[in-house]
Amino acid sequence: METLEGLQAPSFSLANEQGEVVSLKQFSGEKYVILYFYPKDSTPGCTTQACDFRDSVKEFEDLQAVILGVSPDGEASHQKFIEKHGLPFSLLVDEDHAVAEKYGVWKLKKNFGKEYMGIERSTFLNDPTGTVVKEWRKVRVKGHVENALITLRELTK
Numbered sequence: 067m068e069t070l071e072g073l074q075a076p077s078f079s080l081a082n083e084q085g086e087v088v089s090l091k092q093f094s095g096e097k098y099v100i101l102y103f104y105p106k107d108s109t110p111g112c113t114t115q116a117c118d119f120r121d122s123v124k125e126f127e128d129l130q131a132v133i134l135g136v137s138p139d140g141e142a143s144h145q146k147f148i149e150k151h152g153l154p155f156s157l158l159v160d161e162d163h164a165v166a167e168k169y170g171v172w173k174l175k176k177n178f179g180k181e182y183m184g185i186e187r188s189t190f191l192n193d194p195t196g197t198v199v200k201e202w203r204k205v206r207v208k209g210h211v212e213n214a215l216i217t218l219r220e221l222t223k
Contacts (some may be wrong), residue, residue: 070198075101075190076168080136082156083144088134094196098131098221100214102189102205103171107139107147107157111187111207116153118211123154129218130194136160137185171203189214193221 070076079089093099102119104112119126119133126133133155139147144157158165166172166185173186187207191200191214200217202210 069201070169070190071201073198075099075192075196075198076165077196078165078168080158080160080165081141082158083141083148085141088156088158090192090196093132093192093194095194096130097194098129098218099192100126100131100133100189100218101136101169101192102133102187103136103166103169103185104187105185106137107143108150112137113147113151115187115205115207115210116147117151118207119155120151120153122211122215125215126218129215129222131191131218134158136165138163138166191217191221 075090077090079087082088104115106112116135123133135157138161140159140161148157160166163172169190171186171188172183175182175184187205189202189205190198193199199221
C-alpha cells in the first residue's frame with residue numbers, strides 16, 4: 067500500500083476495552099492521535115511497545131496527543147492487558163480487522179514456515195485536522211516511541 071501521509075486518515079468507530087465506542091472524529095480539532103496497530107495482547111514485543119507508550123504518556127499528553135492501540139483481540143483480552151501493565155490509554159477491538167485493512171496493515175505474514183494473515187506493527191500520527199502527518203510501518207519496537215515523540219515535538223513547536 068502506498069503511503070497515507072498527507073491524506074485524511076481513514077475514519078473508524080471501534081469499541082474499546084470497556085465496550086465504549088471510540089471514533090477518530092471525536093478528537094478532531096483538538097488532539098493529535100497516535101494510532102498504533104499491534105498483533106496481539108500480552109506477547110513480548112506488544113507488551114514492550116505498550117509499556118513504552120505508557121511510560122511516555124505524560125509527554126504525549128503535554129503535546130496534546132492521545133494514544134490509541136488497535137489489535138484484533140477482544141474486550142476481555144484488552145482489559146487484562148491494561149490491568150496487568152497499568153496502561154493509561156484505550157485499546158480498540160478490531161476483531162474483523164476492517165480498520166487494519168483500511169490502514170493497509172492487515173498483511174500476509176510468515177513465521178516458522180507458516181503463512182497467515184495478521185497485523186503488521188504500524189503507527190500513524192494524525193494531526194488535529196485528521197490528516198496523517200507521519201506513518202511508521204514494519205515498526206521495530208526498540209526506540210519507536212521515542213521516534214514518535216521526536217516527530218510530535220517537531221510538529222508542535
